[in-house]
Amino acid sequence: MSSSAGFGSDADAAVLAALVADAEGAVDVVRAGQVREVRVLAAAGRLAREQAAGASERVQSHEMALRGIAAELAGVFAATDRTLQRRIDEAQDLVENYPATMEAWEAGRITRGHVRVIQDVGCAVPAPVRGEFEQAAIERCERETPNRVRDALVHVAERLHPRSFTERHEEAAGRRCVRVQPAPDGMSDLIATLPTVIAEGVVDRLTRQAREIINARSDSEAATGLTEASEDADAAAPDSGVAGGSSFAADTRTMDQIRADVFADLLLAGTPALDPTANGDGNGTLGAIRAKVQVVVSALTLTGEDDGPADLVGRSPIDAATARQLAGDNTAWDRLLTHPVTGTVLECDTYQPTAAMRRLLRARDRHCRFPGCRQPAIRCEIDHTHAASDGGPTCVGNLAHLCKRHHDVKHHTRWRVRQLAGGLLVWTSPTGRVYREDAPPPLVAFTPATDPPTSGRPMTEPPPNDIAPF
Structure with missing residues (x-):
């Protein structure tokens, strides 16, 4: 049932809809005016360059021509000639170096705020790859507000730069310093780079x-x-x-x-x-009290297969070496599983099992889960059956106790293992023999007496070869 009067009524909704339509029209008008202003200022810059083209002292001539044009336009824009000269330079850079951005802005796909971010971040991108940066930046801007998209564009720019971020960071880190800058009233700024x-x-x-x-x-x-x-x-x-x-x-x-x-x-x-x-x-x-920072780093960067920068959340990127060091020194880090196309976070888990997981696994496994081994779980390591580095989750259904000896066997030999429901491990030896390793039930049970499965016995369906039990 809909009401006809009062707060939230149909009449209010109709008035709001009209306001929204007016706002959309106003936005279109403002955008058209802004685009026209940028093109006019860029044309003024080109005119100054043309006027100075035949002069002998080209740099000074261009500067003088630009000053004269800026002074003329300053009266129209009610601003100083210095301000107009700066705006002419910015407009000329935008029109000449970011044509796709201008087109997207003019079509209403992005806003003036997006354009500023693209231009600000893009200035660090070398000209040969600026077009590639521009296309990627526009796609991201179409999905995000200007205040949220800047960090993503910084990462795009860093990845397209011909020199690696790690190389440039090492060079910049060599300039670290501490300096004092005097300030009024007996104060000073202590600045550490x-x-x-x-x-x-x-x-x-x-x-x-x-x-x-x-x-x-x-x-x-x-x-x-x-x-x-x-x-x-x-x-x-x-x-x-x-x-x-x-x-x-x-x-x-x-x-x-x-x-x-x-x-x-x-x-x-x-x-x-x-x-x-x-x-x-x-x-x-x-x-x-110790400091905390939030860093997002790709698995490829952690393994050394990629030297792309990591994301210091809310700030600028950090180099791959620093990200690896932080990950190596940290005992509790979260793994993000993302969509392969959109990059949206689909799942988050931790590499280290929680205390509750550890208690349950100790109770379930009781000992090393390699066939034939009875090393107590309290002296074993917790292993990801499907390796975390390959996308295996940190959950009870993908964890099992292995002693140090058999943990090394799993990772450094051709023995293979997979985990099924109920903690059942299926081991395959280098020769293809398959062994079933059931989670051992407690010796004291409150269920009808049955013959428990023998841990480490060979699989019966379908064994690839004759199997001898351990």
Whole structure:
């Protein structure tokens, strides 16, 4: 049933539909005006170049011609001639170097915001591959808003660059430095030029530590509102770091101020001066907080088959070597399974089994699952039956315990294994003999007595050769 009046009525819907139609028309008009303006400014740039074509001092002549034209147009656009000269340069670059982008913009497939992103990112792409970059960029822009598409375009540009990102990063990392830039009123900017992943890690750690201090301040304020501090508590050292101390109750610093103070403390003294976790017997745990960054890296890059950049989420790309180092040092990383065409994330799992998985696998397997081996599960390693590097998921149906000896046999010899429902492993030897390795049931069972299957016995259907049991 539809209503005829009030909020959400049919009348309101009709008014909204009319507004949407008007908005679409306005967008079309604005876009046409913007495209026309860019083409006019680009034509002004070409005119300046033509006027200077026959002059002897070509560079200076072109500059003077451009200044004169910009000054003429400045009155029309109600802007300074300097501003107009910059806009003419940008328009000329856009029209001459990004024709497909202009066409897509004029057709309404992308917006002015998309055009700015393509031009900003594309300036780092060498001319021979700029057309390829432009086509890929337009396709992505048609599916995303300008503020979301920039990171993807940066990765496209990096992959098309004739020099590898790793090579350019190593060269840039050689220019890392720390410098002081004086500022007014007795202040200075301490600037460190570092690899992006290090810089992001520094800011993340400072933020986590600052938030810990702010949370302690909130707890202190709440405690003050509920109870009166005793005289003994008031006599305690104000900088003792106790969460209920006056040092936190009186702390009114902002997040930025705390980050700056902790940054200085760590560099000068090695530990934050104000630590809400300190108890008077030594340093607290604030200094133990570690940085976290989110990195997405392809499996090919991890295995060394590709040197393409990895994605430091929300920031610029990072080089393949750094991504491999981060992955190697990290014991808990997530694997993303993506659509082969669209790249959409379809599934996410972790390489390391969860604690619940480990408990279940210990109970199910009880020992090494190689035929004939009885090494207890507590002294075994958990193996991905279908290797994680080949797309095998981290789930109970793809995990099994193998002792170190037979784990190595699986990975470095021609023995092969597949896992079926219920934890059943089917092993195939290098000579083609097939062995069935059932998950051993508990010796104490609450089911009718039956003869349990013999672990390690040969498969009966269909064995490729005569099989001798282990």
